Amino acid sequence: MLTFLFLGEILHEMDFREFRTFLSACKEKEGVDYVVCNGSGILGGVASSAADLERLFESGIDVITTGERLLARPSTRRLFEENPSLIRPLNFPGQAPGSGAILIKASRGPVWVATLGISSDRRPLEDPFEAFENWLQNNNEHLYPVLVNLHGHDLPYKKALAWRFSSRVPVIHFFGTGIGICVNSISLYNGRIFISDIGTVEATGSIHGWKPDIWWKQHRERIPCHFTPPDTALRGEGVKVAFDDEFRFVEASHILLSTKDLRTNKLPVSESI
Numbered sequence: 001m002l003t004f005l006f007l008g009e010i011l012h013e014m015d016f017r018e019f020r021t022f023l024s025a026c027k028e029k030e031g032v033d034y035v036v037c038n039g040s041g042i043l044g045g046v047a048s049s050a051a052d053l054e055r056l057f058e059s060g061i062d063v064i065t066t067g068e069r070l071l072a073r074p075s076t077r078r079l080f081e082e083n084p085s086l087i088r089p090l091n092f093p094g095q096a097p098g099s100g101a102i103l104i105k106a107s108r109g110p111v112w113v114a115t116l117g118i119s120s121d122r123r124p125l126e127d128p129f130e131a132f133e134n135w136l137q138n139n140n141e142h143l144y145p146v147l148v149n150l151h152g153h154d155l156p157y158k159k160a161l162a163w164r165f166s167s168r169v170p171v172i173h174f175f176g177t178g179i180g181i182c183v184n185s186i187s188l189y190n191g192r193i194f195i196s197d198i199g200t201v202e203a204t205g206s207i208h209g210w211k212p213d214i215w216w217k218q219h220r221e222r223i224p225c226h227f228t229p230p231d232t233a234l235r236g237e238g239v240k241v242a243f244d245d246e247f248r249f250v251e252a253s254h255i256l257l258s259t260k261d262l263r264t265n266k267l268p269v270s271e272s273i
Helices: 016-030 050-058 074-082 128-139 155-164 212-220 259-264
Strands: 002-010 034-038 063-065 101-106 109-117 146-151 172-177 186-189 192-195 200-203 234-243 249-258 269-272
Touching (some): 002 016, 002 146, 002 172, 016 050, 016 249, 034 146, 050 063, 050 074, 063 109, 128 146, 128 155, 155 186, 155 192, 186 249, 192 234, 192 249
Parallel strands (some): 002 034, 002 200, 034 063
Antiparallel strands (some): 002 234, 186 192, 200 234, 249 269
């Protein structure tokens, strides 16, 4: 079997040393082959940099997906051009830098990892269905399996996309991010999975990765504040999925990550879904 660990959206800066150690323990315990995460939160912050991206990859992440807001910032656009394992939405309009998909040469055969953004009113994207349909026709002539990150808030539309492509060849699986709440369930369509939302990776007790008082000043009172990571343990959610030789769904486990457990020599908590 081939196993992937999908992490929730990583929010803002963190203790990369602890995260690296914990993710390594998780991969060893769970027998994970590849790790995919959404980096929209941490890479979209004011203080984001190429160094943050490098630390994420050094921590053991193989592919980082994103949403549309990163491409709106000139300081992050070059990251897509320089890092092929950092992918932006396939349905971003115009001549966007970088790529919306990457081909992983796994032991069981090549696998595509792609991402689609679910449009917001502030940052409209091209239609996800049409963009993905066009990409399949123009880029997947060998019919390799595809893992698609659906990033956005429109859960019904995410479900509709998963259903629409459930009988297509090649095998296509969808995992959601962007809502920010882990939905501990998986929908199955003809052996293809749809994970509604994996959740987030953020500081314990924070509000979307911010200290509560700083979040309130920044977002409610509109007082400009410098982001300072909360001095608390990192907590994150993930889903480990195992696939068979034909890349159909076999089993899945919900993974709870906590750097607090590192200090008490505990391993990641996993629960079958």
